[in-house]
Amino acid sequence: MYWQEEARCGSDSTGWARAGWLHTRHGSVPTPTFMPVGTVGTVKGITTDALRSTGAGIILGNTYHLMLRPTAERVHRLGGLHRMMDWPGPILTDSGGFQVMSLGPLRQMDEDGVTFRSHIDGSKHRLTAESSTDIQFKLDATITMAFDECPALPATKETLETSMERSMRWAARSREAFKARPGYGQFGIVQGGTEEDLRKRSVKALRNIGFEGYAIGGLAVGEGQELMFSTLDFTIPELPADQPRYLMGVGTPDDLLGAVMRGCDMFDCVMPSRAGRTARAYTERGTMNMRNARFADDTRPISPDDDSPLAGRYSRAYIHHLFRANEMLGPMLLTWHNLAYYQRLMRQIRSAIIDGTLPALAQKLRADWSKGDWTEEEFPKPQFTL
Amino acid sequence: MYWQEEARCGSDSTGWARAGWLHTRHGSVPTPTFMPVGTVGTVKGITTDALRSTGAGIILGNTYHLMLRPTAERVHRLGGLHRMMDWPGPILTDSGGFQVMSLGPLRQMDEDGVTFRSHIDGSKHRLTAESSTDIQFKLDATITMAFDECPALPATKETLETSMERSMRWAARSREAFKARPGYGQFGIVQGGTEEDLRKRSVKALRNIGFEGYAIGGLAVGEGQELMFSTLDFTIPELPADQPRYLMGVGTPDDLLGAVMRGCDMFDCVMPSRAGRTARAYTERGTMNMRNARFADDTRPISPDDDSPLAGRYSRAYIHHLFRANEMLGPMLLTWHNLAYYQRLMRQIRSAIIDGTLPALAQKLRADWSKGDWTEEEFPKPQFTL
Numbered sequence: 001m002y003w004q005e006e007a008r009c010g011s012d013s014t015g016w017a018r019a020g021w022l023h024t025r026h027g028s029v030p031t032p033t034f035m036p037v038g039t040v041g042t043v044k045g046i047t048t049d050a051l052r053s054t055g056a057g058i059i060l061g062n063t064y065h066l067m068l069r070p071t072a073e074r075v076h077r078l079g080g081l082h083r084m085m086d087w088p089g090p091i092l093t094d095s096g097g098f099q100v101m102s103l104g105p106l107r108q109m110d111e112d113g114v115t116f117r118s119h120i121d122g123s124k125h126r127l128t129a130e131s132s133t134d135i136q137f138k139l140d141a142t143i144t145m146a147f148d149e150c151p152a153l154p155a156t157k158e159t160l161e162t163s164m165e166r167s168m169r170w171a172a173r174s175r176e177a178f179k180a181r182p183g184y185g186q187f188g189i190v191q192g193g194t195e196e197d198l199r200k201r202s203v204k205a206l207r208n209i210g211f212e213g214y215a216i217g218g219l220a221v222g223e224g225q226e227l228m229f230s231t232l233d234f235t236i237p238e239l240p241a242d243q244p245r246y247l248m249g250v251g252t253p254d255d256l257l258g259a260v261m262r263g264c265d266m267f268d269c270v271m272p273s274r275a276g277r278t279a280r281a282y283t284e285r286g287t288m289n290m291r292n293a294r295f296a297d298d299t300r301p302i303s304p305d306d307d308s309p310l311a312g313r314y315s316r317a318y319i320h321h322l323f324r325a326n327e328m329l330g331p332m333l334l335t336w337h338n339l340a341y342y343q344r345l346m347r348q349i350r351s352a353i354i355d356g357t358l359p360a361l362a363q364k365l366r367a368d369w370s371k372g373d374w375t376e377e378e379f380p381k382p383q384f385t386l
Numbered sequence: 387m388y389w390q391e392e393a394r395c396g397s398d399s400t401g402w403a404r405a406g407w408l409h410t411r412h413g414s415v416p417t418p419t420f421m422p423v424g425t426v427g428t429v430k431g432i433t434t435d436a437l438r439s440t441g442a443g444i445i446l447g448n449t450y451h452l453m454l455r456p457t458a459e460r461v462h463r464l465g466g467l468h469r470m471m472d473w474p475g476p477i478l479t480d481s482g483g484f485q486v487m488s489l490g491p492l493r494q495m496d497e498d499g500v501t502f503r504s505h506i507d508g509s510k511h512r513l514t515a516e517s518s519t520d521i522q523f524k525l526d527a528t529i530t531m532a533f534d535e536c537p538a539l540p541a542t543k544e545t546l547e548t549s550m551e552r553s554m555r556w557a558a559r560s561r562e563a564f565k566a567r568p569g570y571g572q573f574g575i576v577q578g579g580t581e582e583d584l585r586k587r588s589v590k591a592l593r594n595i596g597f598e599g600y601a602i603g604g605l606a607v608g609e610g611q612e613l614m615f616s617t618l619d620f621t622i623p624e625l626p627a628d629q630p631r632y633l634m635g636v637g638t639p640d641d642l643l644g645a646v647m648r649g650c651d652m653f654d655c656v657m658p659s660r661a662g663r664t665a666r667a668y669t670e671r672g673t674m675n676m677r678n679a680r681f682a683d684d685t686r687p688i689s690p691d692d693d694s695p696l697a698g699r700y701s702r703a704y705i706h707h708l709f710r711a712n713e714m715l716g717p718m719l720l721t722w723h724n725l726a727y728y729q730r731l732m733r734q735i736r737s738a739i740i741d742g743t744l745p746a747l748a749q750k751l752r753a754d755w756s757k758g759d760w761t762e763e764e765f766p767k768p769q770f771t772l
Contacts, residue, residue: 042708042715050433070682070707078685078703079770086699140772296456299464313472317464321456322428328714329428384465386526 001185001212003244007354016236016263019353022244024142025183026082026090029057031265032350034342035092036273040065041085044273045335048086053309054340057089060268063096063135068118072138080140093141095132098150129173137179144186146174153193153223160193167191168205175209185212187246193218194227196234203238213244220249229258236263253345257362260349272342276335279323286369295320299381302337307344309336387571387598389630393740402622402649405739408630410528411569412468412476415443417651418736420728421478422659426451427471430659431721434472439695440726443475446654449482449521454504458524466526479527481518484536515559523565530572532560539579539609546579553577554591561595571598573632579604580613582620589624599630606635615644622649639731643748646735658728662721665709672755681706685767688723693730695722
């Protein structure tokens with residue numbers, strides 16, 4: 001597995017944005033790329049056909065959920081995640097570390113790893129650098145993530161330091177446990193909260209170990225966009241220029257834009273798919289709650305962009321109706337719409353990097369997001385006669 | 387709207403089965419045909435694209451549900467049901483009569499119609515022959531059903547007679563209220579329970595009024611397959627040979643086969659889609675509960691038939707996993723599978739009618755349904771290596 005640069009922005013404000021290709025055993029993916037989250041072997045509410053139609057190139061699976069159900073051994077017997085869920089493209093799996101940390105009182109950590117109880121049936125399990133890496137091998141992850149600890153923010157510097165140092169020891173053990181195979185890779189995860197020196201020490205430790213790519217962990221956990229961006233500002237330049245950078249768990253369209261401009265290549269977030277299930281639509285004009293009564297007779301599609309999978313087919317009124325009637329098709333169509341919007345956004349950003357027009361695009365995107373819904377003058381309502 | 391015969395079975399045991407075409411304003415549909423139920427402007431859990439891929443030609447909408455939400459007026463403003471739900475093909479709507487009757491204490495009937503309270507918000511509504519027909523017009527139904535009363539079985543002959551006679555008066559009023567348009571049609575509904583003389587009188591009354599097709603109502607309400615079939619045996623010969631016959635609310639694959647052999651052309655039933663949402667798979671070997679633990683490691687597809695939309699893509703183990711994990715994709719995929727099975731079955735039956743091989747097919751289908759799941763010798767489990 002390797003990453004290849006195709007273009008890079010040269011101007012001051014966008015000096016770090018870059019377009020490239022991630023070449024893997026399961027296909028090549030243009031970067032920057034957004035990875036839809038397929039927690040337990042399915043991106044919720046969407047078929048892999050529909051997912052492919054959005055242009056998604058790589059998706060994410062969650063080690064914590066999959067190890068509990070259907071279990072890594074079973075996924076292995078079923079031919080791996082790709083075959084099991086009919087997604088022949090690349091799959092990145094997380095290490096389970098972050099999700100296990102979120103279990104709170106259900107987990108206990110020690111130097112060697114984490115013991116926890118399943119949220120499903122209370123059964124006891126253990127994750128270590130070695131077992132996490134082995135599970136991801138059994139899942140047939142194209143990209144394996146190193147096992148790490150992710151402390152909640154805000155945290156004292158001491159906590160962050162202890163935690164980061166442990167994560168670096170775990171990273172070394174994860175690398176040791178990883179079975180190198182052509183077209184497969186493993187990413188280390190930079191920790192250290194929002195502390196510049198800790199982040200730099202973390203990068204150094206990971207580069208000493210050596211990975212096929214580097215993830216920025218421990219962000220998007222409540223610190224706010226400004227702190228997240230400033231952390232990227234001092235972390236990204238430390239990372240190797242010829243390897244992919246993955247900002248974990250991010251984010252809103254505006255987060256993605258800002259992070260790409262700071263040099264990040266890969267992202268994952270449940271936001272667009274979760275929003276799709278709760279009636280929130282992402283558009284070029286910000287988000288809209290499709291349950292809102294103002295959509296009940298709105299004959300327009302959600303967005304005038306013909307590239308949406310709903311364009312020319314489904315009105316806002318219909319989507320509104322589906323959610324009001326609690327029909328599954330509402331979440332299904334809106335998940336599809338939102339994931340398509342995210343992919344479209346990444347394609348736009350990528351093209352602008354290649355064309356050298358990213359600053360102009362960024363300005364336009366941000367201005368549009370803040371405008372709110374199209375007026376009827378901008379985007380007239382079709383009238384139907386029968 | 388009209389129906390055209392393509393072939394008819396000549397042998398004794400299948401003398402009434404026939405293949406034909408239903409030509410409508412919204413396209414032509416081969417019969418016999420099974421109509422998936424799209425209660426409230428969506429066939430639950432499936433996109434219209436996937437529905438089309440199964441070969442479904444005509445679908446059903448429910449007047450009762452649609453009049454309450456999003457309302458007939460709103461559907462009309464949105465360009466009719468076809469445009470609203472992106473189903474350009476033919477749509478048959480029921481009259482609301484049957485569903486309103488099922489409301490029990492929430493409804494009150496008089497000679498003119500039914501007053502009832504909405505199951506959604508308790509609001510008061512009224513349906514009459516005229517308003518039901520008008521609602522179906524506003525929905526842009528390709529086929530409008532006459533407003534009728536459907537008594538629960540068993541019922542005294544007196545109840546059945548009074549009810550049937552009222553339904554016939556309502557049928558005449560429905561016909562009066564129907565706006566004839568090229569390619570659109572209206573069906574009368576034969577009532578009379580399982581009483582031969584009542585059924586015959588009902589057919590006579592409807593033929594005197596004159597419709598584009600005739601439905602058999604009041605069956606599949608608990609009377610059992612034998613009584614249903616014997617009722618068809620004495621009812622169908624009374625109906626015009628050159629018009630379509632629709633058996634309402636039926637049924638299992640075996641019901642469909644038996645009813646086609648008795649001369650029915652059209653069917654609707656929630657069974658395959660509802661079963662899909664509750665983990666029950668329809669196959670050539672009967673039904674299977676996909677939640678059953680024996681599927682947890684079953685690498686085979688649900689059925690060896692390559693015509694299933696899941697064939698070559700999803701294992702039984704994966705479908706099992708999705709239902710165990712309460713993932714939306716489970717109901718989505720299984721609804722698709724079941725509706726595809728029903729359409730495949732109708733195609734097989736239709737081909738056999740044309741080829742004159744229906745008795746042999748019927749024997750084979752019934753034998754297979756009773757065999758139960760394929761053995762591993764008949765249908766081996768693929769082994770995967772990673």
